[in-house]
Amino acid sequence: xxxxxxxxxxxxxxxxxxxxxxxxxxxxxxxxxxxxxxxxxxxxxxxxxxxxxxxxxxxxxxxxxxxxxxxxxxxxxxxxxxxxxxxxxxxxxxxxxxxxxxxxxxxxxxxxxxx
Amino acid sequence: xxxxxxxxxxxxxxxxxxxxxxxxxxxxxxxxxxxxxxxxxxxxxxxxxxxxxxxxxxxxxxxxxxxxxxxxxxxxxxxxxxxxxxxxxxxxxxxxxxxxxxxxxxxxxxxxxx
Numbered sequence: 001x002x003x004x005x006x007x008x009x010x011x012x013x014x015x016x017x018x019x020x021x022x023x024x025x026x027x028x029x030x031x032x033x034x035x036x037x038x039x040x041x042x043x044x045x046x047x048x049x050x051x052x053x054x055x056x057x058x059x060x061x062x063x064x065x066x067x068x069x070x071x072x073x074x075x076x077x078x079x080x081x082x083x084x085x086x087x088x089x090x091x092x093x094x095x096x097x098x099x100x101x102x103x104x105x106x107x108x109x110x111x112x113x114x115x
Numbered sequence: 116x117x118x119x120x121x122x123x124x125x126x127x128x129x130x131x132x133x134x135x136x137x138x139x140x141x142x143x144x145x146x147x148x149x150x151x152x153x154x155x156x157x158x159x160x161x162x163x164x165x166x167x168x169x170x171x172x173x174x175x176x177x178x179x180x181x182x183x184x185x186x187x188x189x190x191x192x193x194x195x196x197x198x199x200x201x202x203x204x205x206x207x208x209x210x211x212x213x214x215x216x217x218x219x220x221x222x223x224x225x226x227x228x229x
Binding site for chain 1: 119146148150155156157158160161163164165170173174205207215216217218219220221222223
């Protein structure tokens with residue numbers, strides 16, 4: 001069964017600290033993996049997209065890694081800010097030709113940054 | 116301004132009364148998709164469309180219909196809404212069909228079915 005699991009479910013850190021969020025998936029065949037940030041009451045916003053051949057990608061203070069062999073990804077946030085408080089969602093796209101549009105979502109990690 | 120627009124933003128209605136949630140994008144995107152988001156379950160894909168006149172089922176298509184007659188519009192239709200369809204709905208679009216482009220999401224539609 002195609003699934004995406006994220007951990008931890010929630011995380012509280014102090015402003016200025018770093019943190020790492022985890023994503024494990026069983027989606028196969030794999031096309032790409034995305035990380036989204038979702039503020040409360042808003043639609044998700046894309047942070048990174050990685051294909052099979054990419055093992056790291058950065059977007060400012062956000063760095064995503066991908067190990068396609070172990071089917072694991074992580075999102076590292078550096079020098080956290082209060083505005084980083086949000087839900088971070090891992091999404092994997094199916095790579096099969098007739099269902100290329102299928103996306104599988106993790107349940108998200110709720111990050112809270114305290115001053 | 117590039118955007119995905121959903122209407123209405125909020126709707127309270129009763130069981131069995133047909134409703135349509137509209138979604139429109141002004142970015143000439145090929146790919147569009149509908150999601151529902153429920154507490155504890157995260158986002159789940161309802162239907163998606165790779166291009167005009169091409170639609171496919173996602174994870175939870177039961178009770179929903181879609182159509183893609185024009186590139187910019189992708190309405191979500193609930194023919195006979197039921198309380199278990201009470202949820203927060205998002206429409207999204209992205210460039211191309213290959214899938215390596217980020218999705219742009221609308222601001223969401225909160226539906227309550229009584």
